[in-house]
Amino acid sequence: MGGEVKVSRRETVFKEISPSEFFYRNRDLAGFSNPSRALYSATRELVENALDACEAAYILPDIFVRITSADLDGTLPDPKPYLLKVQDNGPGIEPKYVPDAFARIFFGSKFQLKQSRGMFGMGATMAILYGQVTTNKPVSVTTSVDGEKAYSFEMMVNIRDNTPLVLNKSVKPALGKTGISVQLTLEGDYSRAGSKIQEYFKQTALVTPYANILFIDPNGRLFFYERVTEKMPKPAKETLPHPLGIDLEALRRLLRESKESNLKKFLSKNFHRVGDRIAEDFLRYAGLDPDAKPQDLTNDEIIRFGSALHSYDGFLPPDSGCLSPLGEELLAAGIEKELQPEFITVVQRPPSAYSGFPFIVEIGLAYGGKNVEPGVKLLRFANRIPLLYDEANDVSWKVVNEEIDWKRYKIPQDAP
Amino acid sequence: MGGEVKVSRRETVFKEISPSEFFYRNRDLAGFSNPSRALYSATRELVENALDACEAAYILPDIFVRITSADLDGTLPDPKPYLLKVQDNGPGIEPKYVPDAFARIFFGSKFQLKQSRGMFGMGATMAILYGQVTTNKPVSVTTSVDGEKAYSFEMMVNIRDNTPLVLNKSVKPALGKTGISVQLTLEGDYSRAGSKIQEYFKQTALVTPYANILFIDPNGRLFFYERVTEKMPKPAKETLPHPLGIDLEALRRLLRESKESNLKKFLSKNFHRVGDRIAEDFLRYAGLDPDAKPQDLTNDEIIRFGSALHSYDGFLPPDSGCLSPLGEELLAAGIEKELQPEFITVVQRPPSAYSGFPFIVEIGLAYGGKNVEPGVKLLRFANRIPLLYDEANDVSWKVVNEEIDWKRYKIPQDAP
The missing domain is CATH 3.30.230.10 (Ribosomal Protein S5; domain 2)
Incomplete structure (x- = not known):
């Protein structure tokens, strides 16, 4: 409580932080708020990546997951460090992408309009980052795309710069197996998270009857979810955005970058289930010239365009072809x-x-x-x-x- | 449902997105999930910045807030575009910082260990970004640090690159007034958010009896929370981290960048309320050499150091001096x-x-x-x-x- 009120003129200090630094400080935003939640989230994120990888390549998934106490005899009380290993038989990823894909926030393969599991395309990196800040241990990632050579990387995240730090790299024979294996050490609490992790596997097994999933928990219990069919859903496809879901930022980008010579073509080339007839009808409704150049619309016309997209009721519902x-x-x-x-x-x-x-x-x-x-x-x-x-x-x-x-x-x- | 199962070897497409792009796509993470929530969050974030600015400079706050329908006669149904204006009499910020501070995610003045309000230091930029993607309108920010000249910026966020885009810049006389004024247009829903916004002002007024807060709502209702005392809490100070709250990443950074010649000095210089006596006692407890160079600790020693910080029970509780x-x-x-x-x-x-x-x-x-x-x-x-x-x-x-x-x-x- 001050006496005299005086005005200070100190200059404010500004600084920029990296995406990794931001999520290091706000890891709860991404589901890593405490050792129990973090162990669950890390397991789930890695398993969903593994399933996505197999399904996108139309490979019947064989997923292996193991959580082990990092202390040798497993007698330390929770929370404590755990080893988490998740291995798939998917197509693998090219070794050159491994450091960025795993140890760099906002770099990934899921930033497109295509059905996939997982959280905002950054789940694996969050798990690695959380492991690093709670145990100071590197992650180990092994990949093989051809079944001949398997490349292993030991890495940490350089959090301040959001860059990968490769500590060690090695090659060994892949013995005919493609896919990715991730092993990391993180502080966890299996006594609290265990039942939720088991429930997650059970629910996942329900929707992946075409997968073998083997999970070994820290108490040595073995959960095996066996494949009962070799039928798989067809892979999801990348799709055009549906006109009802588009915001003004997305609309502006599409217009500016359009290669079409007029608005009618622009509509039918860039949106899900919009053909010539609907395009014409919509443009009449919106009061926009079908022959106008997409690149030339003014800000006010873009706003009118956007409002009309949301109020027009003649668009078709999405079809399931992309799903x-x-x-x-x-x-x-x-x-x-x-x-x-x-x-x-x-x-x-x-x-x-x-x-x-x-x-x-x-x-x-x-x-x-x-x-x-x-x-x-x-x-x-x-x-x-x-x-x-x-x-x-x-x-x-x-x-x-x-x-x-x-x-x-x-x-x-x-x-x- | 496919017939023959075939393995595809298409290469996965990787890409990197900017922090703005990430929060544009995941704006719900930051409290901007729908027009009602967004109007509330935007108002709150800007008001908290205004109060923080005044309090940090020990200035009795005069805060003006106005929300107006963007349609002239206000008869459009919700959700619809609103103008939100928040003005303070704080110290202002240097014009050169304005574009980055307002139109760049992860750039700000709140990334330090000091008490402040607001959300992760990015609330204002999130509000501006949300306004832009829902209305395609620029934000207008005016600042004066000397009461002589007021600098105004019209800006948008270049979302793909996370850079500010200054559309217009002008100078006019400040007429003796310092501070910041922000005006933006965003899609909102006052019929849903109104009661929550009013409740927020009421609660805020309770803890700022030294502030004048004037709020005019879209229906023309005027809410005035009047100053009843000129006593203010003393400004918060930046502080050293408390040893119980430190994780291994933070510990590693402090050790690597330490200028101290030994661990004993390292502890007493870098942590909140750790003096020579406690430093010695702690190092004995942790089994670490008090004369070891902080920069030379191995990874395993850092892990031991970190565990001991959390299990040692001789640290003093934080004092309120920094609060x-x-x-x-x-x-x-x-x-x-x-x-x-x-x-x-x-x-x-x-x-x-x-x-x-x-x-x-x-x-x-x-x-x-x-x-x-x-x-x-x-x-x-x-x-x-x-x-x-x-x-x-x-x-x-x-x-x-x-x-x-x-x-x-x-x-x-x-x-x-």
């Missing part, structure tokens, strides 16, 4: 295999869009049998991502909980 | 002025630390009087930030809800 739902047959197979209920019903909803991202919700209901708790078990998946209880930062979670009126489906929103 | 609590007198004055209850009691807790950040919780209880609802009204503030209901991303919120056992204070955690 990769599981399908009713595979979902039923997954539920049958994991729960063996007396009664199963599965439903696939029509595709919809959220902020330009198309998605499909699939729902399974199971009832009866010794593995299902009393009452109806409701399972919900958006773009094949299981919707667990507190994944509130997940795009799919938002889709399902904010955008869908569950009551319309006669399902109360707080159903299990 | 800027309101104080019991000012808190009581604020509650009296806003609520006029029959009964007030206020308590200041001892300082504590969360992830190396020191904080002080202050609590006020009000009872009776025509402005207090039946029952006891509980008001909680951490480092002078009011704890509203869903500020779950706020550092203070986490401090108060995850780290403090409210039952110890005989207050149930779900108290209003």
Whole structure:
């Protein structure tokens, strides 16, 4: 509490921090707020990357996951350092991309409009960064794209500069196996996170009946989710944005970079399910000249264009061609295999869009049998991502909980 | 659902995105998920910056806030574009810093260990970015540091590169007034956000009885929170980190960059409330040589050092010298002025630390009087930030809800 009030004229100190530095300081934003949550998030992010890699290449996934206490006899109390290893049989990634893809925030393969799992394309790097700041240990990544040579990298993140720091690099024979293996050390709390991690594997197994997933936990318990079908959903494709989901920034970029000579062509080349007829009708509705050059629109015209995109009701709903739902047959197979209920019903909803991202919700209901708790078990998946209880930062979670009126489906929103 | 399973060997496409691009795509992470939430967040972020600027310079704050419908007669239904203006009488910032400070993510003045309000130091830029992508309008920022010249900038964010784009710059007489004025256009929903924005002003007025805050809402309603005291809390100071809150990354940086010749000096120069005696005792406990060079520690020694920092119980609790609590007198004055209850009691807790950040919780209880609802009204503030209901991303919120056992204070955690 001061006496005399005086005005100070010290100059404010400004500085810039790197993306890694930002997420190092705010790691809770990305799901790494404490050792329990971090162990769960790290496991989940690496497993989803592994499944995405296999599915994008149409390879039946064999995923191996192991969590081990870093102390030799495992007797230290939680929280403590754990080793987390996740290995897949996907196509691998070219060795030259490994340092940036794993040890650099905002560098990745998921920054496109295509269905994939995972969190904003930065989950693996967040896991590595969290491991580093809590244990000071490097991550080890091994990749093989040809099954002949396997390249291993020991790396840390140079957090201040957001650059990878390769400590060691080696090559050995891949013995015919392609794919990626990641091993990192991080502070975790398996006694708290264990049941949630197990539940995640169980739900994931439900939607990947075409995968073998082997998980060994720190207590030596072995969880094996076995492949029951060799049918896989077809890979997701990159897609054009749906006109209803486009914001003014995206519209401005498309217009400025357009190679089309007029607005009518611009619309039909750049948007999902917009053909000549709809383009003409829309431009009439918006009061825009079909022959105007896309590059020449003024700011005010862009604003009018954008408002009209949101209010025009003649656009077609997204089609599912770019999406990769599981399908009713595979979902039923997954539920049958994991729960063996007396009664199963599965439903696939029509595709919809959220902020330009198309998605499909699939729902399974199971009832009866010794593995299902009393009452109806409701399972919900958006773009094949299981919707667990507190994944509130997940795009799919938002889709399902904010955008869908569950009551319309006669399902109360707080159903299990 | 595919027939024959074939393995594709297409190379994965990698790319890097800028920090602005990331938060443009994931704006919900920073509290800008929809027009209602965005209008609230933008208002709050700009007001907190304004208060921080005044308080850091020990200037009695005069804050002016106005939200207006961007359509002339205000008859369009929500959500729709709004003009948001926030003006302060703080010290202003040097014109040369304005473009980066406002239109560049991860550039700011709040990336230091010092008490301030606001969200991760990027709130204003997020508000500007959200305004731009929803309305395609530039932000206007005016600053004067000397009361003679006022510099105005019209800017947009070049989102792909995370660089400021100055559209227009002008100078006019400042007429004796220093400070910053920000005006932006953003899509908002005042019919939904209004009550929450009003509640935020009310709570803020409680902890700033030394400020004049004038808020004019889109319906022309005027809310004036008048200054009732000229006493201000002393400005917060930058502080050394508390040893209990330090992680291995921070420890490694401090060691590598240390100018001290031995570990004993290293400890007493770099940590909050660690003197020679505690430094010696700690190093004995950790089994580290007091004469070792800080720069020469091996990775394993750093790990041992870090574990010992967390398990050693001889460190002193943080002192409040670096903090800027309101104080019991000012808190009581604020509650009296806003609520006029029959009964007030206020308590200041001892300082504590969360992830190396020191904080002080202050609590006020009000009872009776025509402005207090039946029952006891509980008001909680951490480092002078009011704890509203869903500020779950706020550092203070986490401090108060995850780290403090409210039952110890005989207050149930779900108290209003």
